[in-house]
Amino acid sequence: MRSPLLCRLLCTAVAVGVSAPLPASAQAAPPLAESLRSAGDSLREYERQVPAIVAEERYEQVARRSVPPTAVSRRLRSDVLVITDEAVGWVGFRDVFEVDGRPVRDRDERLAKLFLKPHAETLRQAKRIAEESARFNVNVEGIDVLRTVNMPMTALRFIRVQNQHRSTFKTEA
Numbered sequence: 001m002r003s004p005l006l007c008r009l010l011c012t013a014v015a016v017g018v019s020a021p022l023p024a025s026a027q028a029a030p031p032l033a034e035s036l037r038s039a040g041d042s043l044r045e046y047e048r049q050v051p052a053i054v055a056e057e058r059y060e061q062v063a064r065r066s067v068p069p070t071a072v073s074r075r076l077r078s079d080v081l082v083i084t085d086e087a088v089g090w091v092g093f094r095d096v097f098e099v100d101g102r103p104v105r106d107r108d109e110r111l112a113k114l115f116l117k118p119h120a121e122t123l124r125q126a127k128r129i130a131e132e133s134a135r136f137n138v139n140v141e142g143i144d145v146l147r148t149v150n151m152p153m154t155a156l157r158f159i160r161v162q163n164q165h166r167s168t169f170k171t172e173a
Contacts, residue, residue: 032171040161047089053082055110057152058095061138074138075100081111081126082153089160091127092151096133103135 008050030038057080062073077098085091111129114122137147158167 002075026168028097032169036159036164036169037161039159040164043156044161048086051084053080054115055080055082061150063138072138074136076136078133079107079109079111080152081115082151083115089157089163090151090153092153093130094133094151095129096136099136 057078059076059078060073061072061076064071076094076096079095079097080092081095082090082092086098093111095111097103097105111126114126134147137150157163
């Protein structure tokens with residue numbers, strides 16, 4: 001049985017405006033601005049209702065390079081914490097505990113513990129854990145990228161009402 005500190009989340013989906021299909025004669029796509037407003041409003045409400053998510057993540061990464069043709073993959077198992085920050089929306093932290101089936105440290109749910117008993121250094125320690133875990137991200141030979149933005153909720157930042165003006169959106173037929 002899992003610790004109550006850590007919920008297992010195998011799949012999270014945020015759906016905006018999902019409905020049963022309408023007959024072709026009744027289908028009409030709302031204007032883009034209306035869709036973006038609705039998505040932004042729904043996201044704001046979701047952020048309010050779900051201020052934090054703690055999950056176990058299974059993440060397969062694949063990196064490819066065309067010259068010479070190279071592909072590298074890696075399987076990570078991690079504890080992931082996503083918290084709501086008023087200024088930027090959800091902020092994610094990954095704490096890798098297994099790489100390609102091999103433990104890389106003892107699993108002690110350190111992210112969950114940090115936020116259950118927060119203190120002045122909580123965010124700084126969570127960032128340090130995420131940066132430490134970034135070393136396990138897959139890279140192809142000759143191209144090493146240290147990244148911590150490959151979090152499940154990052155794409156939603158574009159939909160936040162206060163960020164929409166910074167991007168260009170278009171509809172596809």
